[in-house]
Amino acid sequence: MRKDRRNFxxxxxxxxxxxxxxxxxxxxxxxxxSKIIGANDRxxxxxQGLGRRFPAYKDAIADKNNNIELSYLCDVMKSQxxxxxxxxxxxTSDKPKLENDIRKVLSDKKVDAVFxxxxxxxxAPGACMAMEAGKHVYLEKPCSHNPREGELLVAYxxxxxxxxxxxxxxxxxxxSQEIIKDIHEGILGDVYQAIAFYTxxxxxxxxxxxxxxxxxxxxxxxxGPAPRRPYTDNTWDYNWHWYGWDYGTAETGNNATHELDIAxxxxxxxxxxxxxxxxxxxxxxxxxxxMYDTMEATFKFADNxxxxxxxxxxxxxxxxxxxxxxxIYGSKGSxxxxxxxxxxxxxxxxxxxxxxxxGKEAGTALxxxxxxxxxxxxxxxxxxxxxxxxxxxxxxxxxxQMLTHYANIGYRINDAxxxxxxxxxxxxREAMKLWSRTYEPGWEIKPx
Numbered sequence: 068m069r070k071d072r073r074n075f076x077x078x079x080x081x082x083x084x085x086x087x088x089x090x091x092x093x094x095x096x097x098x099x100x101s102k103i104i105g106a107n108d109r110x111x112x113x114x115q116g117l118g119r120r121f122p123a124y125k126d127a128i129a130d131k132n133n134n135i136e137l138s139y140l141c142d143v144m145k146s147q148x149x150x151x152x153x154x155x156x157x158x159t160s161d162k163p164k165l166e167n168d169i170r171k172v173l174s175d176k177k178v179d180a181v182f183x184x185x186x187x188x189x190x191a192p193g194a195c196m197a198m199e200a201g202k203h204v205y206l207e208k209p210c211s212h213n214p215r216e217g218e219l220l221v222a223y224x225x226x227x228x229x230x231x232x233x234x235x236x237x238x239x240x241x242x243s244q245e246i247i248k249d250i251h252e253g254i255l256g257d258v259y260q261a262i263a264f265y266t267x268x269x270x271x272x273x274x275x276x277x278x279x280x281x282x283x284x285x286x287x288x289x290x291g292p293a294p295r296r297p298y299t300d301n302t303w304d305y306n307w308h309w310y311g312w313d314y315g316t317a318e319t320g321n322n323a324t325h326e327l328d329i330a331x332x333x334x335x336x337x338x339x340x341x342x343x344x345x346x347x348x349x350x351x352x353x354x355x356x357x358m359y360d361t362m363e364a365t366f367k368f369a370d371n372x373x374x375x376x377x378x379x380x381x382x383x384x385x386x387x388x389x390x391x392x393x394x395i396y397g398s399k400g401s402x403x404x405x406x407x408x409x410x411x412x413x414x415x416x417x418x419x420x421x422x423x424x425x426g427k428e429a430g431t432a433l434x435x436x437x438x439x440x441x442x443x444x445x446x447x448x449x450x451x452x453x454x455x456x457x458x459x460x461x462x463x464x465x466x467x468q469m470l471t472h473y474a475n476i477g478y479r480i481n482d483a484x485x486x487x488x489x490x491x492x493x494x495x496r497e498a499m500k501l502w503s504r505t506y507e508p509g510w511e512i513k514p515x
Contacts, residue, residue, distance in 0.1 A: 110448060113139035113163075113172045115193060116184035117151040119305070120207060123236075123437070124182055127444035129158035135448065137161040139172045144303065145283030167285050169193060173200040180230075180451060183207055186307050187321075188314045191216035192292040195512050198227040205447050207234040209320040210464050214472045214491070215503035217465035219512045224461050226515045230450045232457050233464030235328045236443035242408040242422045243329065244458075250333050254411070255397025258334055260373045263326030265318070265391045268383035272306050274355035275299035292510040309356045312479075312504075317358045318380045319471045322391070328459075328467035329393040329404055330374045337466060338491040339366035339374075342484055344477030350381035364474040369488055376474060406439060466491075476501045 112128065112135055114121050128135045140151045140163045148165040155163065166172055172181070173196055180203040183193050191211045194204045210233050211217040224231045237243050250258060280286040280298040287295070289303055293313040307314040308321055315321070331337075346362035364376040377386065387394065392405035400419070403410045408423035426438030449455035469491055476498050477483065484495035493499050506512075 108452075109134050109136050110179045110451060111136045111138045111177050112180045112182065113137075113141060113178050114151070114182045114184065115141045115169045115172070116182075116186075116189070116207075117142035117144075117147040118184065120184040121151060121182070122154065123440035124205075124444050125154065125158060126441045127448065129155070130445075133445060133448050137163045138175070138178055139164050139166055141166045141169050141172050143167050143285040143288045144281075168288060169196070173197055173202065176201070178202060180205065180447075184234075186289075186314045187316045188212050188293045189291050191220050192510065192512050194220060194231065195223045198223045198229045198231070201227070201229075203230040203447075203451050205232045205234060205444065206461065206464075208324040208464075208468070209316050209471060210461060210468050211472070212316060212320075213502065213504050214469060216512065217468055217472075219514065221462050221465050222515050230447065230457065231461040232443070232447040232450065233459045233461055233468075234443065235325050235459050235464060235467070236439045237325055237329060237406055238332075238459040239443040239446055240406065240408075240424065240439050242424055243404060245422060246402055246404060246409040246411070247329075247332055249411075250395060250397070250402065251335065254399070255395060255402060256399035258395055258397040259371060260375070260396040261330035261334055262375045262377060262387070262394045262396075263323065263330045264377040264379075264387050264393075265322045265326060266379045266383060266385055266387075267318075267322075267381065267390070269360070269381045271351040271354035272309055272356050273301065275302065275310055290507065292506050292512075294505055294507050306355075309358060311357050316471065317475055317478075318360070318378050319362060319364070319376065319474045320468075323376050323378055323471050323474070324468060326391060326393045327374065327376060327470045328464070330395070331467050331470065333393070333395045333402075333404075334368070334372050334374065336368040336372055336374070338469065338488045339368050339473065339486050340488050341367040342473045342477050342486060343367075344474055344483070346474075346478045359478055362474065362478065364477065366470055366473065374470070376470075406437075 117140060127133055128137055137155060137159060140148050142148045152163065152165060172178060181197045182205045183190055184207045185193060187209055190206060190209065194206045197204050210220060276299060277297050278300045284303055286298050302310055309315065343365045344362065346359035348356060348359055349361050360380040361382065362376065362378040366374045389405060392403060395402045395404065400414050401412045409421065410418060411420040413419050443458065446455055446458050450457045479501060480497045484493055484498050486493055
């Protein structure tokens with residue numbers, strides 16, 4: 068009976084939303100990308116989104132060894148463009164053009180690559196537009212706003228054969244790479260569970276109030292693919308994260324992406340079989356924050372493997388002794404991994420080995436940045452030149468991102484549900500209604 072039900076739902080959901088993400092995945096070496104730029108050729112780059120994140124790319128762009136020309140600084144807010152221009156003027160002699168409309172940037176055939184650091188709702192549409200225009204893409208997390216966009220990103224990358232690096236920069240950490248390799252080779256024995264966590268001290272946010280957009284903001288372009296609505300204060304400056312689902316993906320899309328990616332990488336799992344979520348808004352109950360600020364999500368995989376997410380946006384107690392990180396459990400011991408390195412423990416809880424980074428990568432500070440981001444950006448440039456393979460190609464990143472979408476969907480329907488471990492599709496009609504989203508007419512991502 069259960070098998071028949073599953074077969075029926077698979078057919079129904081596949082018909083409604085197209086082919087599964089897993090059918091589009093393909094591991095590609097860097098040398099297979101079309102129009103690889105020569106090792107000595109200058110790469111012309113543009114930055115879209117000049118808020119808190121873009122300084123993370125500054126050192127790699129300014130490094131003369133990377134031979135980069137900064138061609139455009141693009142943002143829908145005039146003050147952001149001017150601020151970014153001032154910051155780059157201190158580290159490079161390039162004279163980037165300032166632009167508010169990414170479509171004008173993409174029409175310039177001299178631009179080779181685009182960094183996407185916009186609000187979440189722009190990520191996948193902007194990346195697909197860029198690939199269609201022949202650009203390589205560094206795509207910040209979350210790579211997609213919903214599961215369907217993950218499918219489309221992988222399909223576009225496959226069709227246009229571009230280098231697409233997802234911005235989960237811990238994949239470029241030598242310490243993370245080392246311990247994950249050791250885990251795969253059996254240092255923990257049989258791994259069975261990972262706990263990924265994030266703790267922050269975010270305060271109250273104001274209620275939305277209808278007002279005129281601030282001076283210099285192109286509100287229509289800020290909304291871009293999202294349905295149009297009047298401006299509310301202070302949506303454009305970070306609070307879009309918490310003001311409903313048109314723009315953001317809540318804290319799970321915002322931060323869980325990083326740790327859940329490490330957890331999935333360590334356990335060598337793909338899609339879960341079951342998702343259970345317990346989440347709610349428990350702090351500053353009368354403020355303008357519209358989604359959960361606390362979440363516990365459990366992803367159950369085949370072979371009795373489990374990943375748990377523990378997210379605390381506005382309660383600063385360090386339950387696991389740190390602000391963020393991932394704990395991997397195995398039959399022979401455990402490992403704690405974060406952006407600072409790793410610590411390996413025996414079953415008795417004794418520290419056996421550690422490898423801590425001498426560099427600095429921001430943990431819970433807004434925007435982030437540091438040596439890890441620089442390495443991740445350099446890897447992107449090397450992949451464009453055919454000198455390296457991507458450390459976080461979009462086909463891998465899109466699978467990790469699915470875990471955040473599963474968690475958000477579970478919260479929004481207030482129910483646990485089962486998943487097809489092979490295709491990633493959900494055995495729940497209400498959940499599948501959230502597989503995609505509503506777009507402003509004319510801004511839809513066209514299937515390829």
